[in-house]
Amino acid sequence: MARSALVWTPPLGLLGRIHWEDGRVNLKKGGIAAIVGLARVYALEAGSLARPTLERLRAATQARLLPPGEAEDLSEAFLFLSQLRLRHQLTALLRNQTLSNRVAQAALSPREQQMLRQVFLLIRRAQHNLAARFRLQA
Secondary structure, eight states, X not given: OTGGGGSSOOOBOGGGOBOOBTTEEEHIXXXXXXXXXXXXXXXXXXXXXXXXXXXXXXXHHHTTSSOHHHHHHHHHHHXXXXXXXXXXXXXXXXXXXXXXXEEEGGGSOHHHHHHHHHHHHHHHHHHHHHHHHTTOOO
């Protein structure tokens, strides 16, 4: 199960820069799904029956499996990515476009791009921590 939390990795290239594919990045694959996977593993280890991601992260903190700061950072990252994805999809819906999890770099402000990079770096670090904990390759 822990190995499955390492399948979806943040789209980071050299020097921790975001790897934009055709000027877009998939928020679900490299971000949301990664956090969901991490939360699921830690919640299972904690013996929690919680299903929502944020509750799973809280359960992991209460069981002392995740430091409170890391759990809070992952929770904020999850909310940030979810908000970006929702905003992108609502805009597409209003324009009668196909809904997608891929957001264009041009649709993000410089601040949002900077935050997105920090979120992806956080996820990568959390995946490395999980891999070390379970002696897996990240």
